[in-house]
Every structure is written in structure tokens, then in C-alpha cells.
Amino acid sequence: KGKHRLANDVERVVQEHLTYVREEMCDGWDLIHEEGEMKVYRREVEENGIVVDPLKIFHAIQGVTGHEICHYFWEYQHRMEWETTLDSTKIIEALDQDTVIFFQMHKRVWPTAQRDSCFWSHIRCISNSEEDQPTWLVVNYTTPHPLAPIKPPQVRLIANVAMICETIINEPPLNPKDIKRENIQCKLAYVAFVNPGGWVPSAAVRNVAKREYPRFLRRFTSYVIEQTRDKPILF
Numbered sequence: 001k002g003k004h005r006l007a008n009d010v011e012r013v014v015q016e017h018l019t020y021v022r023e024e025m026c027d028g029w030d031l032i033h034e035e036g037e038m039k040v041y042r043r044e045v046e047e048n049g050i051v052v053d054p055l056k057i058f059h060a061i062q063g064v065t066g067h068e069i070c071h072y073f074w075e076y077q078h079r080m081e082w083e084t085t086l087d088s089t090k091i092i093e094a095l096d097q098d099t100v101i102f103f104q105m106h107k108r109v110w111p112t113a114q115r116d117s118c119f120w121s122h123i124r125c126i127s128n129s130e131e132d133q134p135t136w137l138v139v140n141y142t143t144p145h146p147l148a149p150i151k152p153p154q155v156r157l158i159a160n161v162a163m164i165c166e167t168i169i170n171e172p173p174l175n176p177k178d179i180k181r182e183n184i185q186c187k188l189a190y191v192a193f194v195n196p197g198g199w200v201p202s203a204a205v206r207n208v209a210k211r212e213y214p215r216f217l218r219r220f221t222s223y224v225i226e227q228t229r230d231k232p233i234l235f
């Protein structure tokens with residue numbers, strides 16, 4: 001199928017994330033939370049008094065592949081089974097089989113006004129030259145859409161989020177068909193640039209973010225482990 005109207009935007013944002021995720025986690029990032037394999041980093045950034053802290057989470061999940069993590073993160077029909085911070089989510093346009101446009105109503109976080117979001121969501125497999133497993137990624141990026149008009153008092157979120165996954169196969173058996181789930185691990189990097197889109201109390205949003213991002217990733221990864229437990233491995 002030909003290039004859709006957002007194909008160039010999608011390409012640019014995907015390449016930016018691939019460059020950015022490899023950047024060293026050195027200056028300016030605070031490790032704000034650690035649980036098991038999950039490490040949550042944040043930079044404190046404000047634009048015009050609005051908290052827009054970039055957030056980076058590194059995690060390693062036993063027994064699932066990067067493809068499985070990205071599949072369940074991208075597929076809209078599973079979203080309400082793991083997303084606890086949404087009132088609703090729906091596809092408003094499919095640009096191609098890997099790129100859709102979502103409209104979402106986010107649960108209100110007191111004392112802020114309710115947020116909604118409209119973003120294109122793209123899933124992609126990047127096979128690198130070596131024989132090891134490909135990288136799978138999903139990017140959610142805010143985009144305007146005629147079917148998602150801004151309706152005050154709701155405030156439109158501005159989000160640029162990526163889930164970038166590698167699959168590790170420990171002690172690969174001679175025959176790939178013999179690979180078991182206990183031999184596989186997904187190493188993921190989750191990056192979120194979220195601008196609340198309007199004034200919010202900095203401390204409140206920082207506390208919500210510090211609590212909600214780890215919670216969302218814990219819940220989402222547990223969901224994928226459950227969904228894939230007795231299914232064939234999706235590489």
C-alpha cells in the first residue's frame with residue numbers, strides 16, 4: 001500500500017526514539033524508583049510553569065518476547081484490560097496495518113481538569129543485520145484529527161511515548177523450535193514525554209507520575225505474561 005499522509009512524521013519520530021533510547025543515562029536523570037528489574041528515571045523539566053518531565057523506564061521481563069510486549073501495547077482491543085487510567089479508548093482512523101489513530105479519555109486526576117488524547121500509534125519490527133532477535137517498538141504521538149475536536153473543559157494532552165523492546169534468548173537450543181519461555185527475556189525501554197497541555201500543580205503531577213508509571217508498567221507486563229503463558233512464542 002502507498003505512503004499515508006503521516007508516513008514521514010512517523011518515520012522521523014521513530015528514528016528520533018531509536019537515537020534517543022541509546023543515549024547514555026548520565027547527566028540530569030534521577031533514578032526515582034526501582035523495583036526488581038524495573039528502573040525508573042526522570043528529568044525535572046518545566047515549560048511555562050507546566051511540568052513536562054521526560055521519563056525513561058528500563059525493565060526486563062522473563063518469559064515473553066519484544067514482539068509480544070509490543071503487540072499487546074499496540075492492539076487497542078486489549079487496552080482497557082490493562083489500562084486503569086483511561087475512561088475510554090477508540091480507534092478513529094486506520095492509516096495502514098501498522099499505524100492507527102486513537103482517541104482516549106483519561107481518568108480525571110484531582111485537582112486537574114480531565115485530559116483527553118489523540119495520537120497516531122505505530123508498531124514496527126526492526127531487524128538488525130546480526131542473527132540475534134529483531135527490535136520491536138511502538139510509538140504513540142499526539143496528532144490533531146477532525147474526529148477528535150478539542151472540547152473544553154477537557155484539556156488535550158501532548159504525548160510522545162515509545163516502547164522499545166529487545167528479545168534475549170538465554171542458552172539457545174540447537175533447534176530454534178525447542179526454545180522455551182524460560183529461555184527468553186524481553187528487555188524494554190519505555191520513554192514518555194507527556195505535556196499535560198495546560199496548567200497543573202507541579203507537585204501533584206510529579207507524585208501521580210512517580211506512582212502511576214511504575215504501576216502501569218507492572219500491570220501491563222503482568223497482563224502480557226498472563227496472556228502469553230500457554231500460547232506459542234511469538235518471535
Ligand SMILES: O=S(=O)(CCO)c1ccc(-c2ccc(C3CCCC3)c([C@H]3C[C@H]3c3ccccn3)c2)cc1
Binds near residue numbers: 157195216
Ligand atoms: O503509554 S501510553 O501512551 C498508554 C496509552 O494510554 C500513556 C501513558 C500515560 C499517559 C499520561 C496521561 C496523563 C497524565 C497526567 C497529565 C495531567 C493529569 C494526568 C500522565 C502523567 C501523570 C502520569 C501518569 C502516568 C501513567 C498513568 C497515568 N498518569 C500520563 C499518556 C499515555
